[in-house]
Amino acid sequence: MTETGGEEEPHAHSRAFEALVQGADDVVGLLAYATYKQSIRQSALAGQALPDRSSRNLAPALVNALRSSAEQILTKIVSDGIAQATPDIQNTATIATLRTTSAELLNALQQERLHIETHVTARTGFISSFLTNLLAWAATLIIAVAILYLANRPSVESTLSKAIDIPASDPRSEGPVLAPKPTTAKE
Numbered sequence: 001m002t003e004t005g006g007e008e009e010p011h012a013h014s015r016a017f018e019a020l021v022q023g024a025d026d027v028v029g030l031l032a033y034a035t036y037k038q039s040i041r042q043s044a045l046a047g048q049a050l051p052d053r054s055s056r057n058l059a060p061a062l063v064n065a066l067r068s069s070a071e072q073i074l075t076k077i078v079s080d081g082i083a084q085a086t087p088d089i090q091n092t093a094t095i096a097t098l099r100t101t102s103a104e105l106l107n108a109l110q111q112e113r114l115h116i117e118t119h120v121t122a123r124t125g126f127i128s129s130f131l132t133n134l135l136a137w138a139a140t141l142i143i144a145v146a147i148l149y150l151a152n153r154p155s156v157e158s159t160l161s162k163a164i165d166i167p168a169s170d171p172r173s174e175g176p177v178l179a180p181k182p183t184t185a186k187e
Contacts, residue, residue: 019058020066031070032063 016036021029036058044050058066122128 015057019063028067028070028074031073032066035069035073036066 017033020033020036023029040050
């Protein structure tokens with residue numbers, strides 16, 4: 001209705017919304033329309049005269065300027081949000097990586113422990129222990145026999161004296177006792 005009581009024409013309203021918003025999910029258009037309405041409100045609060053609704057149809061250049069301004073506002077909001085969320089995202093990624101790495105290390109350690117336990121168990125079983133001890137006993141016996149054999153061997157001096165029929169050393173003398181020189185009848 002108009003102030004005179006008559007009905008408005010169907011096209012007498014502002015077409016700003018239709019010019020700025022291109023669809024139900026057009027966030028840029030909705031923000032541009034909100035910016036446009038804010039500028040009208042600020043003009044009214046400042047006491048400026050407002051054009052009537054039918055003359056508020058927006059020029060294409062103004063539509064582009066309002067949409068561009070809305071895109072810049074949204075870009076700043078997104079950039080600020082990303083900047084604020086980046087440390088948390090990095091921390092979360094680092095924690096996830098550490099958890100994955102620690103889980104892999106723990107799994108590798110458990111596998112290595114199982115391998116070592118299996119190896120030790122196989123090497124310390126009854127049969128392997130018995131064979132190891134048997135071989136050690138045989139080696140000890142061979143070494144002991146060799147030492148005893150070498151200890152009972154005659155000395156080099158006694159071996160030489162037997163070989164050339166020289167009597168062995170007299171422990172009271174300072175050197176070997178040699179057989180007396182054969183005497184001749186002339187002496």
